[in-house]
Structures are given as structure tokens and as C-alpha cells.
Amino acid sequence: MKISFIINGMSKIIDVEDENTPLLYIIRDVLDLKGTKFGCGKAACGACTLHVNNEAVRSCSYPVKFAEGKEIITIEGLGNRAKPHPVQQAWIEEIVPQCGYCQPGFIMATAALLNKVPRPTDKDIDNNIINICRCGTYYRMRKAIHRAAELSAESSSTSFKITD
Amino acid sequence: MATNKNSNKGVSRRKFLVKGGLGTLGVLAVGTYIFRNPIRRGILGKVNSLEMPYTDNTDKPMIWFEITSDNFIRLHSPKMEMGQGTFTGIAQMAADELSIAMHRIKVVHAASSTGNVDSFATGGSTSISGLWQPLRELSAMLRTMLLKEASHKLNLDIDQLIVEDGTIIGKGKQLTFAQVADGVDEWVVPDSPVLKDIKDYKYVGKPVPRIDLEDKVFGDPIFGMDAQMPNMLYGAVVRSSKIGSVFVSADSTTAEKMPGVVKIIHEADFVAVVANSMIEAENAKNAIEVIWESYDNLNTKDIVEIMTVGNGSSTIIQKKGKALKEKDNSLTMEFRTPIGAHAQIEPNGVVAFVKDGKAIIKISTQVVGLTRKEVAQRLDLDVEQVIVEPTFLGGGFGRRLHTPHAVQAALMSKAVGRPVKYFFSRKEEFQHDMFRPPTHHVISGNLNEEGLLNVLEHEFVSGDVGNDSALIPGFLPPIIGADIGAIRGGFIQYTGIPNFRSVYWHVDLPFATSWWRSLGLLANTFAMESFMDEMAIRAQMNAVEFRLRQIADDPIGIRLKNVINAVTDKAKYSENIVEGRAMGLAASIDANTPCAQIAEVSIVNHEIVVHKVTVAMDPGLAVNPDQIRAQCEGCVIMGISAVLYEQMFVENGELAPTIYGPYKMALMKNAPKEIDVVLLQGKDTPGAVGEPPLGPIGAAIANAVRRLTGERLTQLPLKLPKYI
Ligand code: FES
Numbered sequence: 022m023k024i025s026f027i028i029n030g031m032s033k034i035i036d037v038e039d040e041n042t043p044l045l046y047i048i049r050d051v052l053d054l055k056g057t058k059f060g061c062g063k064a065a066c067g068a069c070t071l072h073v074n075n076e077a078v079r080s081c082s083y084p085v086k087f088a089e090g091k092e093i094i095t096i097e098g099l100g101n102r103a104k105p106h107p108v109q110q111a112w113i114e115e116i117v118p119q120c121g122y123c124q125p126g127f128i129m130a131t132a133a134l135l136n137k138v139p140r141p142t143d144k145d146i147d148n149n150i151i152n153i154c155r156c157g158t159y160y161r162m163r164k165a166i167h168r169a170a171e172l173s174a175e176s177s178s179t180s181f182k183i184t185d
Numbered sequence: 186m187a188t189n190k191n192s193n194k195g196v197s198r199r200k201f202l203v204k205g206g207l208g209t210l211g212v213l214a215v216g217t218y219i220f221r222n223p224i225r226r227g228i229l230g231k232v233n234s235l236e237m238p239y240t241d242n243t244d245k246p247m248i249w250f251e252i253t254s255d256n257f258i259r260l261h262s263p264k265m266e267m268g269q270g271t272f273t274g275i276a277q278m279a280a281d282e283l284s285i286a287m288h289r290i291k292v293v294h295a296a297s298s299t300g301n302v303d304s305f306a307t308g309g310s311t312s313i314s315g316l317w318q319p320l321r322e323l324s325a326m327l328r329t330m331l332l333k334e335a336s337h338k339l340n341l342d343i344d345q346l347i348v349e350d351g352t353i354i355g356k357g358k359q360l361t362f363a364q365v366a367d368g369v370d371e372w373v374v375p376d377s378p379v380l381k382d383i384k385d386y387k388y389v390g391k392p393v394p395r396i397d398l399e400d401k402v403f404g405d406p407i408f409g410m411d412a413q414m415p416n417m418l419y420g421a422v423v424r425s426s427k428i429g430s431v432f433v434s435a436d437s438t439t440a441e442k443m444p445g446v447v448k449i450i451h452e453a454d455f456v457a458v459v460a461n462s463m464i465e466a467e468n469a470k471n472a473i474e475v476i477w478e479s480y481d482n483l484n485t486k487d488i489v490e491i492m493t494v495g496n497g498s499s500t501i502i503q504k505k506g507k508a509l510k511e512k513d514n515s516l517t518m519e520f521r522t523p524i525g526a527h528a529q530i531e532p533n534g535v536v537a538f539v540k541d542g543k544a545i546i547k548i549s550t551q552v553v554g555l556t557r558k559e560v561a562q563r564l565d566l567d568v569e570q571v572i573v574e575p576t577f578l579g580g581g582f583g584r585r586l587h588t589p590h591a592v593q594a595a596l597m598s599k600a601v602g603r604p605v606k607y608f609f610s611r612k613e614e615f616q617h618d619m620f621r622p623p624t625h626h627v628i629s630g631n632l633n634e635e636g637l638l639n640v641l642e643h644e645f646v647s648g649d650v651g652n653d654s655a656l657i658p659g660f661l662p663p664i665i666g667a668d669i670g671a672i673r674g675g676f677i678q679y680t681g682i683p684n685f686r687s688v689y690w691h692v693d694l695p696f697a698t699s700w701w702r703s704l705g706l707l708a709n710t711f712a713m714e715s716f717m718d719e720m721a722i723r724a725q726m727n728a729v730e731f732r733l734r735q736i737a738d739d740p741i742g743i744r745l746k747n748v749i750n751a752v753t754d755k756a757k758y759s760e761n762i763v764e765g766r767a768m769g770l771a772a773s774i775d776a777n778t779p780c781a782q783i784a785e786v787s788i789v790n791h792e793i794v795v796h797k798v799t800v801a802m803d804p805g806l807a808v809n810p811d812q813i814r815a816q817c818e819g820c821v822i823m824g825i826s827a828v829l830y831e832q833m834f835v836e837n838g839e840l841a842p843t844i845y846g847p848y849k850m851a852l853m854k855n856a857p858k859e860i861d862v863v864l865l866q867g868k869d870t871p872g873a874v875g876e877p878p879l880g881p882i883g884a885a886i887a888n889a890v891r892r893l894t895g896e897r898l899t900q901l902p903l904k905l906p907k908y909i
């Protein structure tokens with residue numbers, strides 16, 4: 022069956038045999054966007070987090086059929102080197118990543134949190150950022166999340182449109 | 186592209202005198218007292234030469250560096266980047282010695298075909314310390330070679346030339362490195378490169394940002410899981426969920442007819458599916474009926490029973506003075522640590538393509554040389570025909586020191602004549618991990634009138650770490666009599682005590698255990714430093730004073746005292762409970778790097794909460810202080826995860842849990858809000874960084890809990906008794 026959605030600002034129509042195929046597989050293996058990671062395939066680690074209609078979604082456990090007509094943003098569409106998203110900018114300033122594998126998932130989860138809660142408290146962070154980082158970068162991530170909130174506020178009038 | 190790569194002609198070959206400190210096995214070198222048995226002492230040198238100062242290819246700049254026409258330098262690193270920041274550290278070193286801006290250095294993983302293969306491994310916290318001398322010398326050699334060539338091209342004497350940011354300048358004329366290298370096909374390698382003064386370095390010693398920062402923040406496809414090749418298929422290997430299973434036979438009739446299946450592969454020791462997609466491969470795999478021989482009735486309690494001091498065989502690894510005779514006046518305590526999983530987020534995976542007697546392997550691995558050798562052996566190829574192209578690692582932690590899945594993928598690819606990608610499911614990651622071994626410790630000691638230890642004895646048993654590893658030559662463990670990984674951190678560091686001994690016990694487990702970041706250090710330090718704290722309480726002495734008075738005044742002892750003093754000052758250590766919070770202190774020496782930590786802990790809703798951890802560490806010269814801090818923070822948090830939450834169980838012959846969540850790990854909410862790191866420099870070369878900070882964390886937390894509640898917790902993961 023055919024499923025259409027907008028991903029990183031581009032319309033796509035894809036043909037899938039099984040409409041329950043996880044969105045993550047479509048994104049990584051069909052659309053060849055490798056920034057969204059596979060960690061567990063069971064919604065347990067958050068490495069595959071992306072945005073569907075501005076909400077954080079664990080795409081390994083999100084059947085592609087639910088994406089019909091929706092707008093998806095992956096790490097590749099969040100920002101780029103020329104125009105980083107405030108969360109990415111904050112991550113660079115705080116030198117957060119170690120191995121880096123979990124980082125796109127955390128960055129997407131944080132960006133979604135800031136959409137809802139522009140100035141998250143430590144409690145908000147603890148309750149909402151529940152991905153796993155084995156390298157233990159949580160300490161810097163927390164600083165980066167607060168910094169990202171500041172950066173977003175500074176440029177609050179500028180919205181972060183998807184450019185492609 | 187101007188490259189100096191294929192110009193081996195005219196090279197005057199010479200060997201460097203490799204100086205540098207000892208790496209992971211430094212702990213063996215510290216203990217001149219171990220291996221008193223002359224035969225054992227005799228082979229100590231061999232043990233040490235397994236790792237340490239980097240010794241592969243240290244005299245040929247041409248296999249390390251390429252100069253591109255846009256005047257960038259590609260540095261082919263034989264060490265893998267797994268988050269520890271090695272790429273950044275070596276770029277700093279090379280940039281300084283080459284006199285070029287750091288952004289002009291592009292570090293890449295050396296493919297085995299470049300010839301720059303590490304015949305050992307990335308691990309043991311040795312990458313920066315091991316490359317410190319040779320890489321700076323190689324860089325200085327390249328600078329000298331370029332200067333010499335420039336002097337020909339510019340018709341000037343070398344001493345009329347200066348190097349500035351990758352450009353050689355003299356008498357108003359100038360050439361970039363690329364222009365100098367252009368057209369040169371014979372290089373003379375100088376004999377004695379002159380290194381710069383460390384004071385003159387612009388990058389070494391500075392907290393420069395990681396060079397892979399942007400790749401990782403913008404989601405570039407840099408990992409093994411992201412690797413692909415044109416026309417690629419997907420593989421899956423059938424694995425038993427039971428411990429100790431031996432493959433007997435398989436029936437794949439149903440699976441063969443399933444959608445997307447290209448081929449079912451029956452090898453002597455495994456059966457696998459190759460299909461058009463990952464999902465189809467998985468589905469077909471599940472339809473294969475396999476007969477295994479396995480243990481069915483094994484449970485955690487059986488493992489605990491096996492893993493008990495007194496079982497198996499023992500080796501005294503350290504000894505001074507007399508053994509404890511009567512146990513009357515003494516305290517004996519037992520400690521246990523569980524099986525731990527690596528749980529790195531990137532599953533093990535590989536893309537292999539075997540065709541026309543050649544194999545290409547794209548993989549995240551800590552062992553390029555070993556992977557190449559194993560693939561070559563199994564497929565009956567020359568090692569030169571196997572090209573291993575390493576990628577970034579989505580976490581290493583020791584999990585990727587063995588990568589037999591490369592062999593399986595290569596066999597699958599050979600069978601179908603197309604590239605095959607194969608990676609572990611998360612369940613397979615958990616059940617077929619090479620775990621952190623469970624341990625058991627019995628520690629005894631007694632006090633003299635002054636309140637100091639008269640005797641201290643540590644007996645411990647651990648599953649294998651290095652004994653069974655493909656990395657360690659099989660002849661070694663029987664001669665040494667001890668597992669070089671399991672004994673890390675197992676030595677008595679309070680060598681001012683008049684009588685002490687440390688005894689290692691070996692038993693076999695029915696499942697594989699191996700290298701887990703910091704090896705025996707986490708468990709051994711938890712046990713020993715908990716015991717020390719208990720003794721300090723018995724002696725009614727401040728925990729700091731109790732430790733300081735029993736550390737010998739040898740060089741490593743002095744460095745240990747310094748980190749203990751530094752952490753005490755920084756954290757304002759106190760044994761009073763303030764606003765429901767208590768502090769706990771612990772210290773360790775690992776691979777010649779002393780580290781001390783103080784944890785500030787409270788109990789909230791019956792849970793142990795770690796609010797703040799202060800770390801003082803002396804890793805020697807800090808090439809990149811920011812990345813050393815990052816390693817300390819990471820070790821503290823990974824350590825909290827291991828000591829408060831993580832535990833694998835054995836249930837009816839299966840290892841469990843098989844997914845994150847049930848395998849509980851630290852999340853954001855469990856990480857301390859404050860981590861304060863103090864770095865000391867007690868020696869003038871870089872030392873181990875990536876593992877030593879995992880030592881103290883367990884005991885630091887347990888000691889704080891003891892002071893807070895009166896309860897001495899002796900098992901990991903730490904759990905409060907019901908009544909608290
Ligand atoms: S891969 Fe989706 S949550 Fe782990």
C-alpha cells in the first residue's frame with residue numbers, strides 16, 4: 022500500500038508491503054536517512070526518537086501507517102551546520118557527545134520537550150528525557166538542555182523552519 | 186591529490202626508542218612485589234609487551250599521514266574512536282608537532298589496507314598514552330621531511346625556513362605542505378626528529394572541542410550500523426537463548442519458502458538466513474527449527490554457588506609479611522558483585538562482501554587486526570586479502586574486543602555473492618554478551634593499638650576477563666596463574682600496612698565473561714574500599730586520615746595521597762550528616778592512574794540518591810583536560826548505573842533480562858546534578874584516563890550510605906534493607 026508523508030520538508034510517497042513496518046526501517050533503509058538510530062527495536066532506549074507532528078516518537082515501534090499525512094522531522098531536518106537548531110547549538114557549546122550513538126535521539130527528545138515546555142525545570146527534564154546514554158553524558162546533557170532553552174528564548178521570534 | 190603514501194622507496198628505515206608509560210597492564214608493573222615466583226616474574230616482561238607504548242609502525246610517517254591538495258592532513262588512526270576522545274587527542278598532538286591548525290587535520294580510522302593496523306586493540310585506556318611519544322615523533326618527522334623538500338624547492342637553507350599553519354615560509358617565499366609534497370615521489374625519513382618543547386604546544390594541554398562533535402550532533406552516518414554497500418542483503422544468525430548451547434542440527438524447510446528469503450546457510454557451527462530486508466531475515470530466522478544441546482536448569486543461585494572464594498584454584502598475587510593467624514581480633518567481611526551487561530547502544534553489526542578471493546568488512550570493532558585474522562582463517566584467505574574498514578563505535582566498553590560476527594557475515598556474503606549486513610537484535614546483545622563477570626570477595630583485617638591495620642587480606646574469585654580472550658595468547662594464563670583482567674584493582678594499595686596479601690581464585694563459568702570497561706577494578710575497589718571504610722569506623726578514625734597513614738611514600742603512593750587530599754579539600758569532606766546527606770570517600774589506582782572520589786548521598790523514598798560526586802584524578806599530563814573531565818563524568822554515571830541498578834540473572838538456563846528497562850540502568854534522573862572534577866599532574870607524560878574513574882564510585886556511594894544509615898551494604902547492586 023501507499024503511504025504519504027512529509028519528511029524534513031519534503032513530500033514522500035512510499036510503497037510498503039506491510040503497513041505495520043516500523044517507521045524507523047523506512048527512514049533508515051528505504052529513505053536512507055541514517056541519523057535516526059536503531060538501538061533496541063522495542064521502544065526501550067530512545068535512540069530512534071524523531072518528531073511526528075512535533076511530538077517525540079520512538080520510531081522503531083511506530084507503524085508506518087500512522088505516519089500517513091503527517092509531518093516527520095529527523096535529526097537531518099532539525100538543523101544543519103549552517104543553521105543549527107538551538108538544541109544542536111547547545112550540544113556543541115557544552116561538548117556533550119561521547120560515542121555519539123544515542124545523541125540524535127536525545128537531541129530530538131529535547132527539541133520536542135522545548136516545543137512544549139520552553140523553560141524546563143530539572144524535574145521536567147528528569148520526567149521527560151528518558152532515553153538511555155551508555156557513555157553517561159547526562160550531566161552535560163542537562164546543562165545543554167538549559168542552555169538550549171536560553172538560546173531558544175533569545176531567538177524566540179525566529180522559528181526554526183525546515184530548510185532542505 | 187598530492188600524497189606521500191606510495192613512496193616507500195628510499196626510505197631509511199629506523200626504529201624509535203619507544204619510551205612512554207605502561208598502559209593497561211601498568212598495574213602489573215606497579216607491583217614489583219607480584220610474581221615472586223621466578224618463572225612467573227620471568228614472563229612478566231612478555232605480559233607487559235602485549236599492550237602499551239604503541240609499537241606497530243612507528244617509523245613510517247607515510248602510512249599515518251596523507252596530505253591532500255587543499256592542504257589538509259589525513260591522519261590514519263590505528264586506534265578506534267568509541268567516545269573516549271582519542272581522535273581529538275591525537276589531532277592535537279599531530280597539529281602541534283606539524284605546526285598546522287587543528288581544523289586542517291582530518292582523523293580517519295585506518296583501514297587495514299593502509300598498513301596501519303594495530304595488532305592488539307583499542308582498549309585498556311592506552312590510546313593516548315601509548316601514542317604520545319611515537320605519534321609526536323612521526324609528526325615531527327613529517328615536518329622535517331617537508332622542510333627538507335621545501336628547502337630544495339625554494340632554494341633556501343632549512344634554517345631560513347619557518348613553518349606556520351601548514352605553510353613553509355622563507356625570504357618572502359612560501360609553499361603549503363601540499364605544494365611541497367606535490368610531485369615528490371621519494372622521501373627520506375630523518376633519523377632523529379626533534380620534538381618541540383611541550384611549553385610551545387598550542388593545542389596539547391588545552392580543552393579544545395572534540396573534532397567529531399559536529400558529525401555527532403548533526404547525525405552523520407558514521408557508525409557500523411550505518412554502513413552499507415550497493416546491492417546489499419541482510420543476514421540473521423539463529424542463536425540459542427540457552428546458556429552453553431551447542432548447535433546440533435536445523436530444519437529450515439519452512440523458512441526457505443518465506444518472502445524475501447535469498448538463501449539459508451548451513452555451516453558446521455551455525456545456521457543463518459540471508460534475505461532482502463532485515464525484517465524478512467528476522468522472520469525467516471524465527472521459522473527455523475534448531476536442535477541444541479544446552480544446560481536447562483541453571484539459575485542465578487547456581488552461579489553464586491560456583492562463584493565463591495575457596496572454589497577452584499588460587500594464586501597469591503601480592504604478599505608482604507605474615508598471614509592473619511587468629512581471626513579473633515579481626516573483622517572479616519564478604520562482598521558480591523553480579524553479572525553485568527555491556528549494554529552499549531549500538532548493537533554489534535557488520536557489512537561484509539566476499540568476492541573473487543577478497544573480503545571487505547565494514548565494522549565497529551576494537552580489534553581490527555584480530556577481526557582480519559579470524560575472517561582470513563575461516564575463509565582460507567591471506568590476511569592481505571581481507572580489508573577491514575573500521576567505523577566509529579557506538580560504544581565499546583570492551584564489548585567489541587571480540588567480533589566473530591564478522592566471520593559469520595563473511596560466510597553469508599560468500600554464499601550469496603553479494604554484500605550482507607548482519608547485526609544483533611537487542612535480545613541477542615543481552616543474551617550473547619561477553620559479560621562483566623560476577624565476583625565474590627572475602628576481606629579480613631585487624632587493627633593495632635594505634636588503630637591502624639596490622640594485617641589486611643583480600644581473597645577474591647571472578648569469572649574470566651582475559652583468560653579466554655582471543656587477544657591473550659593461550660599459553661599465558663596458566664603460567665601467570667592469574668587473570669590479568671580480573672586482578673585489576675585487586676591489589677592492596679595501602680602498602681604501608683606491615684602484613685598483607687591478595688589472593689585470586691579462578692573458577693569456570695558456563696557462559697562467556699570478558700572485558701567490561703575497567704575490568705576487575707569496579708568490583709575489587711567496591712569491596713576493598715568498603716572494607717577500609719568499615720575499618721576506619723572501627724578505629725574511630727577519620728576515613729581520610731585512616732587511609733593516608735597507611736599509604737607508603739613511594740611515587741605511586743604519593744600520587745594516591747595527593748588525589749585523596751585534593752578530593753577531600755574540593756568536596757570539603759565531612760563525616761557529619763548535613764540536611765539528610767552524607768559523604769562517602771573511596772580511592773583506587775588503575776593502570777598507574779590514581780583516582781579518589783567523594784559521593785554525596787541521601788535517601789529519598791527508600792532509594793539511594795547521589796546528588797554530587799567530586800573526583801580527583803592524576804592521569805599525568807592532560808592532553809585534553811575537557812575530554813578527561815568528560816571521561817570522569819561518564820565513568821561516574823556508568824558506575825552509578827552499575828552499582829545501583831544493573832544486574833543480569835540466570836533463569837532456567839537463560840540469561841535475562843533481554844531488554845533495557847527490565848535491565849535497569851541509570852537514566853537522566855539518576856545522574857548527579859553536580860560532578861566536580863579536579864585534575865592533578867603527578868607525572869609528565871599522559872596516563873590512563875578512560876577506566877580509572879570507574880574504580881572508586883561503588884564504595885564511595887556505599888560508604889556514604891553506611892554513614893547515613895549505619896547499614897553496610899556488601900552487594901551490588903546496592904539495595905537498602907526494607908526497614909530503612
Ligand atoms: S530503537 Fe527505538 S527505542 Fe530503542
Ligand code: FES
Pocket residue numbers: 118119120121122123124153154155156157158268530579580
Ligand atoms: S554518547 Fe555514547 S551512548 Fe550516549
